[in-house]
Amino acid sequence: MADKKAVVVGGLGVIGRNLINTLNKDPAWDVVGLSRRVPDFKSDAEFISVDLLNRQDAEQKLAGLTDVTHIFYAAFQGRPVWAEHNAPNLAMLVNAVEPIEAASPGLRHVNLVQGNKIYGSHLGPFKTPAREDDPPHMLPNFYWDQQTWLAAQQNGKSWAWSALRPQTVCGFAVGNPMNITTAICAYAAISKELGLPLRFPGKPGAYTAVYQVADAEILNKAMLWCADSDAAANEVFNITNSDFFRWSNVWPRFAKFFDLEVGDVQTISLTDFMADKGPLWASMVKKYGLQDIAWEDLVAWPFADYVFGTDWDVMTDTLKIRQAGFHDSVRSEEMFLRLFQEFRDMKVIP
16 A cells, blocks of 8 residues: 655656656555646556646645655756746746645655756856756756755755756657657667668767766656655755766667668758658658657757757766765666667657
């Protein structure tokens, strides 16, 4: 019988979807997912469709959650201008936590998923390896606002909070904008269909720079560790697969998986060059019997352009979480190959 109840905020994204699948396998947990859309996958979790930017809607729909013990917050809404991220993303966190806290006196822990953009990893070269006690980049940064609010909200309360800072979370979720694994799969499949080699589409410097990623499964395990570990109470941790790599070293393995030749680096805007590939993909769906996922919901190409355009080292120090007691890790190259096969098995790619 379940003795813990989780609310996963952002239940349809890469992080939330994988966490819900993980929690559903453990009879100790009851699970509620929050999202704006209805789920596109089967799940034993209860789902509540809620607009967290609407305080009245949030209060009405979350008031019945009277026995929540844990909140896992992995929601995000993008805006065209960086400074415009702050207000909506802070409001969503506040409008999720406050109504649930008011309704659930047994709340134990709130886990917040952040990212390495708090260090300025998206702006250009930054201090590496970044550590949790490094200051944020020049504000505004919505991660900083969220953390500051959450720490103040918890002050003097019986529940604890924690924050995890992953880099480029890899998994699968339809319509999620930050999913580099799906982008690689779709780009490789299109290249093969057109009879092209697998060329690295980003900047030459990005091909050889140091990079890191976080497997959604590793991140989920870290979230669950934070939820019940005294060592994680009111702490912030970097979390990745624990290794570093260069695209130039893993790209040949990717090409081999897709049965493609490795091409030279050819810098293009995937946003531009994939804009006309919808009809081709639709024909591939029929030809190979793939899941009928709309082209515009499969990949967010601007995110792929961002990742493959990062021609500076991206490195964070994960020693703190290991010293605190979390030791799971995976080799990133092996993670990518495993996910590629999962996408193929799910008939997402040929």
